[in-house]
Amino acid sequence: MKMSKxxxxxxxxxxxxxxxxxxxxxxxxxxxxxxxxxxxxxxQMITPTLEYYDTVGVASSTSxxxxxxxxxxxxxALVLRSEMTAPVARVVSSLLKDEPLxxxxxxxxxxxxxxxxxxxxxxxxxxxxxxxxxDDSPEADAEVVALAIASLQAAGVxxxxxxxxxxxxxDGLFQEAVPNLPEAQEELKSHLLGRDYVAFRDTxxxxxxxxxxxxxxxxxxxxxxxxxxxxxxxxxxxxxxxRASIEHxxxxxxxxxxxxxxxxxxxxxxxxxxxxxxxxxxxxGYASELGFPVCSGGRYDNLLQQFGRAVPSTGFSLKTNRxxxxxxxxxxxxxxxxxxxxxxxxxxxxxxxAARLRSEGHMVVTRLAAGPEDLKTxxxxxxxxxxxxxxxxxxIYTFVSFVSEHG
Numbered sequence: 001m002k003m004s005k006x007x008x009x010x011x012x013x014x015x016x017x018x019x020x021x022x023x024x025x026x027x028x029x030x031x032x033x034x035x036x037x038x039x040x041x042x043x044q045m046i047t048p049t050l051e052y053y054d055t056v057g058v059a060s061s062t063s064x065x066x067x068x069x070x071x072x073x074x075x076x077a078l079v080l081r082s083e084m085t086a087p088v089a090r091v092v093s094s095l096l097k098d099e100p101l102x103x104x105x106x107x108x109x110x111x112x113x114x115x116x117x118x119x120x121x122x123x124x125x126x127x128x129x130x131x132x133x134x135d136d137s138p139e140a141d142a143e144v145v146a147l148a149i150a151s152l153q154a155a156g157v158x159x160x161x162x163x164x165x166x167x168x169x170x171d172g173l174f175q176e177a178v179p180n181l182p183e184a185q186e187e188l189k190s191h192l193l194g195r196d197y198v199a200f201r202d203t204x205x206x207x208x209x210x211x212x213x214x215x216x217x218x219x220x221x222x223x224x225x226x227x228x229x230x231x232x233x234x235x236x237x238x239x240x241x242x243r244a245s246i247e248h249x250x251x252x253x254x255x256x257x258x259x260x261x262x263x264x265x266x267x268x269x270x271x272x273x274x275x276x277x278x279x280x281x282x283x284x285g286y287a288s289e290l291g292f293p294v295c296s297g298g299r300y301d302n303l304l305q306q307f308g309r310a311v312p313s314t315g316f317s318l319k320t321n322r323x324x325x326x327x328x329x330x331x332x333x334x335x336x337x338x339x340x341x342x343x344x345x346x347x348x349x350x351x352x353x354a355a356r357l358r359s360e361g362h363m364v365v366t367r368l369a370a371g372p373e374d375l376k377t378x379x380x381x382x383x384x385x386x387x388x389x390x391x392x393x394x395x396i397y398t399f400v401s402f403v404s405e406h407g
Contacts, residue, residue, distance in 0.1 A: 014115050014123025021334075026126070026324050029155045030108050033128045033318060036154035040147050042106040042130045047087035049110070053077035059306045060086040061276045066113045068123075080112035085277070085300065085315060088131045093307035101134025101311065108320070122321070129297070129317030133304070136312035138248055141281045141299060142255030148295050148316045149261045152285055155323050159288035162264055163224075165271035166249045167278050167298070169233060170220075172242030177216045178209065188217070193272040197221055223269035226262075227253055233269055245280070252281060277303045283316070290326040294319050336394035337363040339376055343400040344368070350399035365393075369400055 011017070018026060034044055051057060057067055057079035068080040081087055084107050092103060108128040115121045130147060132140050145162060152160050170192075174185040184207055191200040200221070204214050219236045223229050230250040234243060249267065256262045271282060282298030297316020304311045338357055342350030347368070354364045369375050376396050 012123070014121065016122070016124075022324065026320065029320055029323055030126075030128055032154045032156075033151045033320070034106060034108060036151050037106040037128075037130055037147065040104070040130075040143075040150070042104040042147075044106045044108070045088070045091065046107065047081070047084070047091060047109070049081060050078050051081055051087060051090075053079045055307070056081065056086045056090055059089065059277075059303060062113065066115070068112050068114055081109070082113050083111055084109055084127055084129060084317060085131060085303065088315075089304045089313070090307050092131075092133050092311070092313075093304055093309035097309060102140070103133040104130065105133070106130045125322075126320040127317040128320050129315060131313055131315035133313045134311050135314075136299075136301060138251035139255055141248075141314050142252045142259065144297060144314050144316050145252070145256060145265065145283055146259040146261050148283070148285060148297060148318075149264050151318055152287075152295060152323075155318065155320075157287050157294065157323060160264065160285050160294070161266060161288075162283050162285045162295075163266055163268040163271055164249070164252070164281065164283040165267070165269050166245040166281050167272075168245030168280055169237075169242045169249070169269055170272065172239035172245060173216070173220060173237045176237055176239040176242065177213045178207070181207070189272050192270050197270075220270060223267070225266060227267070229267040229269065249281060281314070285318075287323070287326065290322065292322065294322050294326075335363055336392070337365045339393040339396045340364060340366045341369045341374075341376060341396065341398050341400070342366070343370070343402065345401040346399040350397070353397060353399065369398075372402060375400070 038044070053067070053069060054077065057069070057077070060067075060079075060082050062082040067082055070078050070080075072078055088105055088107065092105075096103060106129065108126065110124055110126050112124050115123050128151070130144065132144055145164065149160075149162060170189065174188065178184050178188070184203070187203055188200060191197070191203060201218070204217055207214075209217075216236060223233055223236070227250070230246055230253070233246045237243065253262065253265070253267070256265055265283075271284065277300045278298045279301045280299030283296065284293040285295035286292075287294045295316055295318045297314070299312070299314040301312040304313060340350050340354040340357075351366060354366050357364045367374075367376075375398060376393065
């Protein structure tokens with residue numbers, strides 16, 4: 001089938017243009033969140049948009065179908081980065097290998113994932129996040145959850161909940177309840193990942209399990225709530241991995257109570273991290289205005305081994321453009337520029353005034369007026385009224401020789 005040539009104004013599916021007002025809001029979110037992260041001791045780093053497929057591409061755990069692949073002029077397979085944790089792991093294992101641990105690193109970047117065109121999802125989006133490398137304690141896990149809460153607040157998200165689970169609990173529970181059935185375990189996990197509890201129950205009914213095994217897995221669906229869920233989970237499973245995971249999660253909860261942020265957190269042991277490299281605590285943040293996560297994270301203690309450095313790590317990322325699109329809590333401030341208009345005789349004077357105002361932090365535009373008919377009328381109205389009237393400028397300063405006075 002012959003493909004039609006795209007029109008000049010068309011762009012590929014899943015990518016978008018950000019107009020000035022949206023960019024201003026996006027940059028404010030980015031700036032405020034990175035500033036918040038820096039106050040917690042996280043230093044910003046930048047990694048390349050392009051990575052090798054055989055290193056970062058494979059380590060990212062993004063499925064091959066979702067990777068944008070291309071070849072360089074040597075025939076080597078490259079990928080557009082699909083997330084930021086694997087690139088950071090590469091840098092930590094090489095350029096930062098001699099730095100003392102723990103490392104606290106932050107980033108803001110665009111990432112790319114190939115999507116079905118009819119799915120309506122984004123192929124390019126923005127993430128702002130952190131990685132805490134070299135600390136496997138409950139304190140470290142609690143720190144990144146508490147920082148995620150502070151970062152959401154810095155981004156202007158007013159109402160949200162963090163759902164926190166543990167990969168080890170699910171692994172232990174499935175090993176106990178569905179032993180030697182790896183395909184059934186993966187099917188059940190995929191239903192949990194998609195929040196399809198009807199399909200989860202249907203799969204359980206179809207499996208050849210004892211009533212005790214089925215009841216144990218049905219009980220999993222009730223494990224959502226506060227600190228009391230830890231006790232209920234310990235009663236549900238006697239598997240050593242499941243119990244050790246819950247005990248770790250209980251300690252994380254205790255630290256979050258000390259941070260004073262536990263009101264924002266609930267324990268959800270049905271939650272499955274969407275990347276296979278997660279090994280411990282995982283979490284997702286949901287804004288009340290939106291039906292999908294605005295942040296996600298967790299522990300990934302085995303990822304750095306793929307780059308030759310066995311170091312435990314934990315972290316999270318905000319889905320910055322989702323916050324931009326869907327969260328209304330952040331006020332939008334519209335700053336109108338000052339206009340400096342001048343004629344050729346007083347150009348130097350006008351441009352000097354423009355430089356002075358810019359040095360004070362004002363936004364200034366300039367224009368040459370050839371005669372009285374080119375002059376813009378002074379409008380000294382508040383910004384909301386100027387916008388409503390279609391005005392472009394907050395104030396106008398006139399430097400011309402053909403009028404006797406200027407504003």
